Amino acid sequence: MAKDSAVKAQRQAANQLRAILVTADPTLREKLATLPSRALVRACLELSEGDDDTDPVARATRFPLRMLAERIEQLRAQAQVLERRLSDLMRCHHPRLVDAVGIGPHSAAVLLTVMGDNGDRLRGEASFAALCGASPVEYSSGNKQHCRLNRGGNRQANAALHRIVLIRLRWDARTRAYYERRVLEGKTRREVIRCLKRYVAREAYRLVQEDRRSLSRTPAEVPDEDQA
Missing domain, CATH: 1.10.287 (Helix Hairpins)
Known part of the structure; x- marks a missing residue:
């Protein structure tokens, strides 16, 4: 803030x-x-x-x-x-998150704030994506199924996901390859970006959980070299 x-x-x-x-x-x-x-x-x-x-x-x-x-x-x-x-602060407590491609300290802090403020509401990565407004909202037109923009959720977190996606589209070869493949399938740029935001939300949630498990481990839980 x-x-x-x-x-x-x-x-x-x-x-x-x-x-x-x-x-x-x-x-x-x-x-x-x-x-x-x-x-x-x-x-x-x-x-x-x-x-x-x-x-x-x-x-x-x-x-x-x-x-x-x-x-x-x-x-x-x-x-x-x-x-x-x-x-x-981010590197001390969530090194995996800030080491991911495109996730800077500011974006990481925004996503962590959303998780921390809604700990009792998060049941998994799908709940986190919904809180960020990155979950798909399906609608049909004739025989076609589409996903439209989700205007709910925390808009700051949604903007952070959008920034991460744009950075990855510019610098990450895997993201660019995915984008080009989905465009060839008939997806629009906006639709592909919405899909990528959903993937980033899933990845960010997983990395945060990994960092939390790593920090919660006590010395007693680390196996002794002699016992190993």
Whole structure:
């Protein structure tokens, strides 16, 4: 939650900076408007209000631009610190999950939050998929059977599954091969992505259970070398 709020506030500050720049002095606007986001923030950090002879409107514009740039940098630093701590926490307790292709610390944390908040409702990987809105919703049209978008479940978890699928479609050869095979069978891109989200939900649930079993093992349960 803290990381998401920092990222959201950073995005809001960036939008406010751009909005102020629209009404800025033409010379300043032409100098900054074409810069990419990171370069724009750095340039605004270096803005000075000028001396007493500077136009008061120009001074009043430069000051909030610099303040917003400072806010963006502070929020960016906070988000990075929280991301590192989240990554350390995930690797400590769920190394198998974050080692899976496409599952980063943030997506792993979102999926784990859904599981933790609904421990009494999870009876298996199918229940977890339903909580993530990744379970298929079948409907028929004539003699054809289709699966439509499931609009239920936790939408943050569903978005995390979607990000994982997109990353795998780009970098994972096995996922790309599956995608191409299902497209040749007549599936649309959206239908294939929904199938892949279901598979990712099943895999994530299995990896979490494996990590939990591994962490729950006590030294007494580990076989002694002499006994082995």
